[in-house]
Amino acid sequence: MNHIHTDFLTPVCIKPYKDYRYYTCSPINFVIETEKFTIPKGFETDLASIPKIAWPILSPSHSSLIRPAVVHYWFYRMTCDFDREQSDLIFYHMLLNEGVGPLRASLMYYAVRLFGWEFYNEDYCDE
Numbered sequence: 744m745n746h747i748h749t750d751f752l753t754p755v756c757i758k759p760y761k762d763y764r765y766y767t768c769s770p771i772n773f774v775i776e777t778e779k780f781t782i783p784k785g786f787e788t789d790l791a792s793i794p795k796i797a798w799p800i801l802s803p804s805h806s807s808l809i810r811p812a813v814v815h816y817w818f819y820r821m822t823c824d825f826d827r828e829q830s831d832l833i834f835y836h837m838l839l840n841e842g843v844g845p846l847r848a849s850l851m852y853y854a855v856r857l858f859g860w861e862f863y864n865e866d867y868c869d870e
Contacts, residue, residue: 747836750774755810757788764789773814775833780814780824788816808851811837815855820864831855 756768764787771782790812811834818830825833835852839845 747833748774748776749833749837749840751810752779755813757790757809757813760787767813771810771813773810780822782813782817786813786817786821788813790816807841807843808838811841811843819859827859828856831859 750773752772752774753770755771757765758768760766767782767784767786767788769784771786773780773782790809814837815830815834818825818833819827831852834855835848838848838851843851
């Protein structure tokens with residue numbers, strides 16, 4: 744896999760909402776390669792859709808997962824900038840860029856490849 748450059752231009756602020764759901768407190772600006780993106784204030788996310796049974800091993804609120812998880816959720820639910828496969832690959836590289844080890848990043852990448860179809864909103868682009 745070729746490395747994908749990602750960088751966050753603003754801090755990521757999230758507020759708990761209810762039932763393990765969060766809202767972004769402010770816009771989140773980030774770059775993928777040379778293209779800038781913005782997730783708006785008030786975007787609702789569950790961070791990473793990790794089953795609760797797996798939380799003792801990997802919590803979705805672990806600090807190194809939050810930023811990549813919010814971006815991945817945004818790409819899955821609210822934008823047509825990237826298809827599902829590209830979104831998963833960006834997620835993988837964001838995890839690495841956040842300091843997640845290659846093994847854990849690979850496990851998370853393959854988990855979203857195998858199970859992410861359930862959460863991907865491909866109809867959004869047709870609206």
